[in-house]
């Protein structure tokens with residue numbers, strides 16, 4: 007019944023996730039028993055197959071901490087200076103509490119004139135001299151300030167000192183939820199400052215943060231931690247000469263894996279960079295890509311990659327297929343590249359085009375070991391940038407790294423367009439609805455993925471890959487009408503007040 011993947015993907019069509027559907031198999035285990043542990047690359051093990059994409063509206067330190075605490079991993083983008091990127095890696099690796107703010111520092115004598123003074127943070131940290139190296143006095147809460155401003159008759163600037171909540175207790179930045187919780191009750195305080203190894207104040211954790219962190223659905227007892235007890239963190243680099251200097255700084259910051267970030271990875275630049283990384287930093291895994299064909303994959307494997315990133319033009323903000331006429335349907339690309347990569351034991355990352363848990367099940371069952379996501383994680387609390395209200399909806403910006411806006415900041419290297427006089431966009435800028443914290447919604451995605459695995463009779467990723475190769479995983483193409491049937495259809499809107 008149905009087709010094998012081998013047969014389906016060899017008929018001259020480029021299929022994406024929505025084009026195909028799996029046929030169910032026999033179930034002899036509960037969904038909770040499905041083991042999703044996997045490999046990102048040859049030597050990087052994860053307990054959850056999810057990766058945050060190296061994009062500047064998706065992945066900085068906050069995302070890295072949350073993804074690692076969930077058991078996945080994040081790749082810090084490179085659309086900034088080498089020093090700033092290394093500092094994002096260092097911040098992510100040093101923290102153990104899963105919530106991070108980017109607070110503004112001010113002295114008590116400073117004035118607050120608008121909520122802009124808080125930037126993206128829920129509070130301003132107040133130190134003696136207003137810089138992170140001087141002693142913590144306390145904080146001004148954004149909400150308190152807004153509330154009291156609303157009740158104030160004399161509008162105008164207000165002094166930090168007048169809103170200061172005293173909170174001088176500090177702890178090392180490596181304190182986890184349990185230790186911070188203990189400190190709050192022992193010291194009878196409702197917040198603690200986090201101080202780096204160099205004695206610099208970096209953040210504040212409040213009682214509210216602790217309550218929220220305790221309330222997130224539990225996925226794992228421990229997230230993705232390396233041998234030294236720090237979170238696993240990846241970073242993207244390019245393939246230019248100056249990326250060697252960037253790499254050195256990232257390695258010093260403790261990066262665990264690097265991703266060579268290119269929209270078309272089968273190039274002389276990438277082959278040389280793979281060899282360079284393997285030669286100079288044999289202890290660091292290097293992931294190559296992006297690729298979509300077996301030939302591209304073979305070439306990068308020969309050069310020594312530890313992982314392959316698959317996808318070209320499948321991302322939600324991508325226009326590569328339209329602008330350059332090159333790419334491949336993502337289901338076909340994942341199956342084809344995986345079918346060559348597994349022979350050399352190289353894990354595949356299915357990158358782009360994930361918009362629901364079913365897509366994750368499809369990517370992993372077609373041979374990928376992890377999925378990389380941009381839009382799925384954009385709009386979350388952990389994604390960089392501030393929320394704004396647009397037509398009554400709370401949204402955050404999400405942009406392609408090939409959009410003109412992102413390329414102006416330097417990401418054109420990803421498209422090898424750095425020497426071109428005219429910049430051609432291969433991506434767009436958009437906005438994504440507020441989704442809340444990834445710590446809250448990713449556990450639901452994972453549970454749904456486990457149920458999908460149960461339906462096809464796979465109790466682990468390995469077992470899904472075995473079913474694929476033993477031809478026990480059967481699938482079919484969905485016609486347009488079958489796709490409509492598979493979605494919600496035939497209903498009028500449901501208004502609760504009438505029922």
Ligand code: XMP
Nearest residue numbers: 059321322324359380381406407408432433
């Ligand atoms: P999703 O669908 O998860 O896709 O939002 C994220 C992936 O899309 C790729 N990417 C781009 N591709 N133009 C492109 O053609 C772009 O501007 C662009 N920016 C990101 C990238 O692989 C990412 O992981």
